[in-house]
Amino acid sequence: MLSLLRAVIGRDLRLAMRRQADIVAAVFFFIIVVSLFPLGVGPEPEQLRRMAPGVLWVAALLATMLSLPRLFADDHRDGTLEQLALAPQPLALIVLGKVIAHWLVAGVPLVVLAPVLGVQFDLSSDALTVLTVSLLIGTPALSGIGAIGAALTLGVRGGGVLLSLLVLPLYIPVLIFGAGAVDATVSGLGPQAHLSLLGALALGGVFFAPWPTAAALRVALE
Amino acid sequence: MLEASNLECVRGERRLFADVSFRLDGGEMLYLQGSNGSGKTSLLRMLCALTPAVSGEIRWRGKPIGKLGEEFRSELCYLGHHNAIKEELTPLENMRSSADLAQEPLAEEAALDALQLVGLRGREDLACRYLSQGQKRRAALARLVNEKRALWILDEPYVALDPAAVELVAGLIGAHLQRGGLAVLTTHQAVAVPAGAIRELRLGDDDANDERRSAERC
Numbered sequence: 001m002l003s004l005l006r007a008v009i010g011r012d013l014r015l016a017m018r019r020q021a022d023i024v025a026a027v028f029f030f031i032i033v034v035s036l037f038p039l040g041v042g043p044e045p046e047q048l049r050r051m052a053p054g055v056l057w058v059a060a061l062l063a064t065m066l067s068l069p070r071l072f073a074d075d076h077r078d079g080t081l082e083q084l085a086l087a088p089q090p091l092a093l094i095v096l097g098k099v100i101a102h103w104l105v106a107g108v109p110l111v112v113l114a115p116v117l118g119v120q121f122d123l124s125s126d127a128l129t130v131l132t133v134s135l136l137i138g139t140p141a142l143s144g145i146g147a148i149g150a151a152l153t154l155g156v157r158g159g160g161v162l163l164s165l166l167v168l169p170l171y172i173p174v175l176i177f178g179a180g181a182v183d184a185t186v187s188g189l190g191p192q193a194h195l196s197l198l199g200a201l202a203l204g205g206v207f208f209a210p211w212p213t214a215a216a217l218r219v220a221l222e
Numbered sequence: 223m224l225e226a227s228n229l230e231c232v233r234g235e236r237r238l239f240a241d242v243s244f245r246l247d248g249g250e251m252l253y254l255q256g257s258n259g260s261g262k263t264s265l266l267r268m269l270c271a272l273t274p275a276v277s278g279e280i281r282w283r284g285k286p287i288g289k290l291g292e293e294f295r296s297e298l299c300y301l302g303h304h305n306a307i308k309e310e311l312t313p314l315e316n317m318r319s320s321a322d323l324a325q326e327p328l329a330e331e332a333a334l335d336a337l338q339l340v341g342l343r344g345r346e347d348l349a350c351r352y353l354s355q356g357q358k359r360r361a362a363l364a365r366l367v368n369e370k371r372a373l374w375i376l377d378e379p380y381v382a383l384d385p386a387a388v389e390l391v392a393g394l395i396g397a398h399l400q401r402g403g404l405a406v407l408t409t410h411q412a413v414a415v416p417a418g419a420i421r422e423l424r425l426g427d428d429d430a431n432d433e434r435r436s437a438e439r440c
Contacts, residue, residue, distance in 0.1 A: 003322075003325065004323070004325060007319070007322035007323050007325075008323065010319075010322075011319045011322070011323065014311070014315070014319075015308060015310050015311070018310035018311070018349070019310055077304075078304055078305065078306060078307065078308065078309065079302050079303070079304025079305060079306035080306045080307075080308065080320075082272065082300065082302055082304070082306065083300070083306045083320065083323075084323065085272065086270055086272070086295050086298060086300050087295065087323060087324055087325075088292045088293075088295045088296035088324070088325070089292070089325065090292070094323070221272055221273075222272065222273045222274070
């Protein structure tokens with residue numbers, strides 16, 4: 001089982017490395033969207049500090065959305081998805097591998113960049129730490145939930161827009177608890193409760209999402 | 223070993239075929255014929271359990287393939303319209319990564335030998351997007367060289383290949399049949415497979431059930 005996961009993750013990472021433009025585009029999107037806000041709303045530190053968690057988290061959601069349509073579309077187009085569906089191993093396990101690979105490629109860069117970008121919003125070091133931790137826990141949930149949407153809209157014309165309409169509402173809990181954790185730290189309440197709930201969402205997202213995703217992929221292949 | 227009874231296929235509002243039945247045993251090949259749009263690919267996808275049949279049943283070793291699931295898929299090798307190779311990877315990486323995904327690791331030497339056989343030696347380190355259409359097809363067909371699974375389902379395997387490659391693939395299929403394997407394939411090119419018994423099935427002619435079993439040519 002682990003060797004299968006390793007094979008899927010290794011393959012997807014290698015493919016991502018051969019096509020770095022996609023990763024770079026999503027990362028720069030994140031950087032630019034986050035950097036536009038301080039320029040747009042003016043330099044009052046108090047105001048920036050208040051809006052920082054929301055801005056960073058919304059930008060992270062949107063940056064993740066950018067890379068979702070290609071999660072299965074490329075494999076669908078060149079026929080490898082059929083081969084994956086016909087493999088003797090459970091498709092859900094293969095999907096889990098692809099979700100993990102997607103997180104490594106699309107989620108981890110956001111986590112690494114968040115503390116750097118947070119400095120623009122005059123966040124304290126405590127708040128920056130919590131922001132990074134919340135993204136670290138929350139972004140796997142984004143990949144997991146997003147996979148369901150990507151599978152459901154596979155092969156649909158105008159699937160990109162439909163995907164956002166489908167997935168963004170499902171991201172709301174992750175957004176609330178992720179941004180809430182930073183808010184709670186700033187206001188002195190402590191982030192533990194929010195982070196625990198975020199962790200629960202991530203576990204649910206990563207380990208339950210592969211089954212509906214696999215079912216949706218089989219329907220898309222019919 | 224592979225039995226299909228009274229299969230029916232409906233695409234949209236059109237019924238492509240109905241009452242298709244056949245039986246295939248070890249060492250036999252089913253040669254599926256029919257005009258464009260007669261449902262050949264649909265039938266092949268049904269045989270892989272990718273598409274459910276509207277009615278009828280497909281059995282593998284006496285059991286319905288829907289129930290067998292992973293057990294059936296571990297004996298199935300499907301090559302579809304698409305080559306199922308990644309353009310960003312080299313032929314060698316493609317072979318090895320698909321072998322890893324199938325949990326049947328392939329040594330580099332074995333993969334190189336297979337590429338040598340299909341005439342891609344010297345291009346094993348070139349990303350597949352730089353290959354020609356025929357070379358991509360060869361890269362996809364290199365899988366068959368080491369394929370030991372019992373049932374091969376091949377959708378137009380000869381498309382884009384030059385005569386030498388067609389002969390090579392026919393030879394691979396013949397060797398597979400000789401080992402006691404089964405093959406189902408569609409093609410518009412009349413190619414003689416060197417060994418094995420051949421059955422023919424023609425889809426989409428005048429009467430609904432137009433199965434012609436030709437005399438077995440060995």
